[in-house]
Amino acid sequence: MTRSSNGRSGDGDGDRNGDRNGDRDDGPGGVRADDPHTPAPRDDAASGVQPYYARSAAVLAERYESVSFETVHRDVLHLLPGAPARAADIGAGTGRDAAALARRGYDVVAVEPVRELRQVARKLHDDVPVTWLPGALPALTPLTGPFDLILLSAVWMHLDEGEREPAMRRLHDLLAPSGRLFVSLRHGPLPEERRMFHVSAEETVATAGRCGLRVIHTGANGDELGRDEVHWSRLVLEKGGI
Known part of the structure; x- marks a missing residue:
């Protein structure tokens, strides 16, 4: 297991919860997820996280996209x-990480419960092949595995x-x-406008162990956006092989 505690991190304050040939947002069964006549999956109705992100999609896009995938995840890039x-990016926000993974040669599915964020993401990253789906933890109804990599960046504390x-x-x-789950956890004051909880790295590692995942990396970072009151834990978890 590796440990790191250096530099600044944060996921562009990623406090956040197209197909291979074009800009499609496919829901279950190939239905366009943003069709107003198509009922949203049950996961899309999740908690009070959603209204803040829907209202703030354009502003959040500037924030998220101001920090690169390589900067945010620099301590764990060697473990990809x-x-x-x-690869699956769960709570993909405006698509920064999903797009970066696609450019690195991964076959990427991005799952994001907030329609407005999906729409922004597809506009910002229409040059890369990413499949966009609605959905949210814990059910992730539209998603089917298996995945070699799952990214859970600034989502778990929701x-x-x-x-x-x-x-x-x-x-x-x-x-x-032998697939790997990359998790980042935000620590600091809980924002009033978002549904968020205090979750420690130790608790998360224990939960992972009960569910058949072992920890191969733990790290800690400051906040990439310079907020002194916010810091981050970073975990890489691995599923046992056959």
């Missing part, structure tokens, strides 16, 4: 599985205590044998 491989273990079991089931 080799491409080509299948889940309450009762949601976290079912969510971890779902993530375990979506991973291929």
Whole structure:
């Protein structure tokens, strides 16, 4: 297991919860997820996180996209599985990380419950092949595995205590044998306008262990946006092989 504690991190304050040939937003069964006549999956109705992100999509895009994937994840880039491989970005926000993974040669599915963020993401990153789906933890209804890599960047602290273990079991089931789950956790004052909880790295590692995932990296960073009161934990978890 590796440990790191250096530099600044943050996911562009990623406090956030097209197909291979074009700009399509496919829901279950190939239905366009942003069709106003198509009922949203049940996951899309999740918690009070959603209204803030829907209202703030344009502003958040500037914030998220101001910090690169390589900067945010620099401590764990060496642990990414080799491409080509299948990757899922859960709570993909405005698509910064999903697009970066696609450019690195991964076959990427990006899952984001907030329609407005998906729309912004597709406009910003229409030059890369990313499949966009609605959905949210713990169910992730539209998503089917297996994945060699799952990215969970600044999402886990949006889940309450009762949601976290079912969510971890779902993530375990979506991973291929020896697949890796990259998790970043925000620590600091809880924002009033967003549903967020205090979740420690130690608790998350324990939950992962109960669900069949072992920790191969732990790290800690400051905030990439310079907020002194916010810091981050970074975990890489691995599913046992066959």
